[in-house]
Amino acid sequence: MSDLDLRQEFLAGTAPGEDIAVQLSGDGQFRTADMSLSIGPAHPATHGVFRIVLDLDGERGREARPVIGYMHRGFEKLAEHRDFRQIFALVNRHDWLSGFSNELGTALAVEKLMEFEVPDRAQWIRMLLAEWNRVLNHLMFIGSYALELGAITPMFYAFREREDIQHLLESATGGRLHFTYNQVGGLKIDLPKGFLAESTQVSSLVRSRLPDYFDLVLGNEIFHGRTKGVGPLPMEVALSLGVSGPTLQAPGLPEDPRVTEPYLKYGEIDVEVPVGENGDAFDRFYCLLHRIRVSLDIIDQIHDHIPPGPVNSKLPKMVKAPEGATYVRIENPLGQLGYWLESDGGRTPWRLKMRTPSFSNVQAIPYLMRGQLIPDAGSILGSVFFVVGDIDR
């Protein structure tokens, strides 16, 4: 795939203007002048303040260097100065598309450290809302990825579905993006009356509209042309870079903490893990789209399982985690989210290290983008699925 590469041997003895021998490599295509193109920090393809510097030869990029940090807000440090109630309002903001899952990870970490037993009902409801959050997030990426490839319509359809789901979640949590519904020991308040009925209804509605995405995007030949074979990520590279989520499932590894290390009540229900074959952009999108379907399946299962009972337990006036450290990993919509929580017994975390999926996924970009065309760069950039806030924290 690479260009003809003219490599010069820089011998100490030669000066500019002197004749030297060079070796040619590559496939013998035309050679044009180099150019360094800075995509971002404010560019439509980067959805967020993310910058990528491409060294170009014609329209072909020779090397890509992601530049991150334009959105660093110091969440990890901030969390050290907020108590265990307040950090929930922080963590649901680093990946603003997966607020509930982030809260869930934090809650699980604190509860694990405190050895707290969470009521069953709370666990099931957490699962339900986490899956809804996953659907929300994936719908967003379906729309934005299609937009990156120039298809404007899926975005509008995705937002229509998102609106329904956000309405549903708002009725329970009061929030549309930043739910702040979890708390240590359970949930803030129980679901409102009629939530489950509405949830069933929305689930069947979204399910009935899924074929539109399959027909409009996944089955489209132009889409195939733009994504198949573009930016393939071999399994071993994927594993060594630490990518996760759809990006890791695309090469064919059914890795998903919901199945491999079930937390909450995921062990009691059926979770399917969609996998791809080649690990290219098409497979990543394929996995993403099918994860919506799987999430809807999970939601339907959860509806039959939610037991009656309390959703939170009595907490001390000041929540203090005992001295120690713990690590919790869960499957966030974009991949594995890990929280390393260390406490010195005080009312705030001593250290909250976030292992965010977006940060790890972005590591694959220089590898994937080497030798790609500019349009493919967009295709790849969109297909590794990241949220800039989740990279920079």
Next chain:
Amino acid sequence: MMLLVTSGVAPYLAQAESILDVGDTFIVPLLLKLAFVLGIFFVGPLVAGYLEHKAMGRMQHRRGPVEAGPFGTLQLVADGIKFIQKEDLIPSAADKWVFAMAPGVALVPAMLALLVIPFGPGVFALDLELGLFYVLAASSVSVLGVLMGGWSSANKFSLFGGLRAGGQLIAYELPLILAAIAVAVQAGTLSLVGIVEAQAEFMLFGTGINLWYVIPQLLGFGIFFVAALAELSRPPFDMPIGDSELVFGYMTEYSGIKYAMYMLTEYAGMVTMSALMVVLYLGGWQLLPGVPLPGCEAAGGLFDCGVTGTLLGVGVMLGKILLLVFVMVWLRVAYPRLREDQLQRIAWLVMVPLALLNLALVTIAKVVY
């Protein structure tokens, strides 16, 4: 334009059958024709733009413009006023003259192309003997404006946009012309009015069934349509603009009225190309193949139609144009963007050979029958 009218084209004015030739003075029909062409030029894109807004909105499960004017019909007028008010930015590193002239260079040929297109029985400014060739020539000059804009903006994204536009236009000019030539061969004339007449008279071989050229030249129509999309940089061939890759391609640095001129060029191009396709393949202003318009039964069913027939003819023509514009919008809604190299591959490996094949088939058929 002055050039054309005052010099070599003047002789054709006398023989033209346009109803715009009122009186025997020279200046009145000239002004009338200018007004007609300018009217089409400014109103056509507005209608096309409104259709795009609305159709796109409804296909995306939303409403499109609703506030400006009844049903949002004045949205584009409001946009135009906004563009005029906006600051006209010129980047400091830009080549100012080229930068300023580029939208005009793109705009004028698009306007000139409308001169020869017949919009109804006798409703045209000029019936050039070389009408078809003239439209293609005029539309091919537009790309100069795009290249100038892309280069002079001193912006890498603009440069890429210009480059892509240039490559795309060169690649698709060939299939476009080859497909059009096949029509000219079948009709035996390059005059657009003549082609419409030829379609009215074309019978399926050996039978008495009148057909438009879209049936015998379905392949050519497909090639022409795709090539026209590419030439206009309409999705799925909008790589020169490619907003998710190149910000806005060659238009990135443009703002205000100059940007509006580029947009006007695009929509005028849509109208022109659709009109050309209607004339070449879809029987012009005829309602149905073999059925003359009411009022036009006399005089071969194409001219001397009286007021009703003429208006009806214009309506049919505009309806067909809007239908084609709608299809362009539809494609924009439904499809993602292709990649530049894929587009070139399609152009050189699929479109050009197919267009040549089409031309060969048509020529053989023409010679045989």
Next chain:
Amino acid sequence: MTGHDLVFVAVGLLTAGGAVFTVTSKNLMHAALFFAVTLGGIAGVFLTLAADFLALVQIVVYVGAVAVLFMFGLMLTRAPIGREALDGQNRGLAMAVAGGLFVVLSTLVIGAFGDLPTAEVTGPRIDDLGIAIFADWVLPFEVLSMLLLAALIGAIVLARRESGESGEELTVTRIEMAQDRDPEALEREQAALTSGSGGTGEEHA
């Protein structure tokens, strides 16, 4: 002088002006644009001589394709954007050639047609043109097309060969490229080369 003559003179001046600016312009891109103006002017000249078809061909082929190709090429290479001095340092020679050509051509034209009376211009019809090309002049036409085809293929072959085959050794003049590369990367590249790991193609695949 008729109006027709006036138009002819105006178009001629436009063409000549475009040509002058093409050679005197300090900016490569401007030169290309003036060249396009010149070509368009020539189309205008054809038009005033009632050779519509030729004029349109001139526009399609030269303005729409050749000039665009020129600019396309300039953009692909490092054509400087903005003011940058451009000097081929061949002015004397170029002027001599151009001047000589002008003198020879004008002498020839005036000598051959100078004494003809001015007549109403009536260009040929396209039918006549078609018949002329495909009946009387079909052989030269075919020979020309073969020539053009050969040139086309030749250009492709040349362009391909110039960049060489993979693994080939070429002798080129070293140019300073180090300012935008850090020395470590160079060392790494050199190490990769000397270790014989081949081109970048394998890494990317």
Next chain:
Amino acid sequence: MAPSAPPGIGLLKGLGVTIKHLFQRPSTLMYPHERDVLAPRTRGVIALMDENCTVCMLCSRECPDWCIYIESHKETVPPAKEGGRARTRNVLDRFAIDFSLCMYCGICVEVCPFDALWWSPEFEYSEYEMGSLLHEMDKLREWADTVPPPPPLDEGAVLPAEVSDALAKVEKERELAAAKELEAKQAAEAPAETAGDAPKKGKAAEPEIHVKAGEIDQEAFDRLIAEGKSERMARSKAKAAYVKKEKARLLAEAEAAGGDAEAESPAPKAAEVKVDAGEIDQETFDRLIAEGKPERMARAKAKAAYVKKEKARLRAEAESDTGEGTGADEPAEVPSELGASPEAARQALDADGAATDDDAAPEVAAEAATTEAPAARKLGDIHVEGAGEIDQEVFDQLVAEGKSERIARAKAKAAWVKKQKQAKLDEEGGA
């Protein structure tokens, strides 16, 4: 992977999907012309009920971005009795929330121990200047008029302790009332001797009397001002005086009406006092607009006024046709006013929570009624011990159907629990 279709089919399908939508109704909400009904829990704006605030500063301290400003001073309250000790109490001077800093986490609302802070779904308070987003006490108080009652909880939910306590109390009183009614009936069978009835009735009526707390007793207010008290002080006292007076008046009325034992319920069944919250009281609205209030505020107030009026009307209707025996079954208060005590508001959680939820009004109303009735127990209320067991039958069947073992076990477990519950319920029903 997706089965490979013949080329071109994907393109046609894309066209089909888009053209299908062309003929559907757009899903757009024409925002300024139409408004969405937001969920009652929506975190739109924070409302303050300043009469509940005790200046404990919890909200201010817990706020992660410190956007709540509270100022107060201490006042000495003279001893209640002669020779008692004078006490000090905090008086709120300023309570402001800077919504340009607020991140809408809701911690302040959550931590407030006296229910002074509430979430309101109103969201249209954007401003041209950042400084105008600082809402002072009066503005925050105005938002309080827009706070909807909290929605009822899901069937399976365990009610919060204070709510379930209150419900238990209600149930107890209900039993007591039933017993008394029985007694009264027995007494009525005996030769008439009604002298003992009046005090009983009065006592029963006491918790039902509910007064709108927002008003003040003008007379008392003027008097206090004349005595040189601060205005705030005077207002709060006047308020208290008003409440006392009103209660006394209502009590007297109730007693006056007290010949008929069954007319003893000024508060009709909660479900009946259900008003469509979407409407506004045009009169109030016009008046407020004329007073120069912003439209939004006027609308919110007019809405509240409408709800108030409607409730009053419905209640009056209910009172007028108390021929039927609704007498003893609903002693629950109807917290129609937002200035009501927190207990009342909490009870509203279950009692008439859906009152303003016009979407689900009919069925929710019915359900609210059933929640109230102690006899109608549902599966959700029953607790079953030993959830670890499974329904072997279901399990075998599912395994036979080819389900994975894990799924089968989970489903069988659920089936077992459901069965047990049904059995218990039947048992209770039989007993």
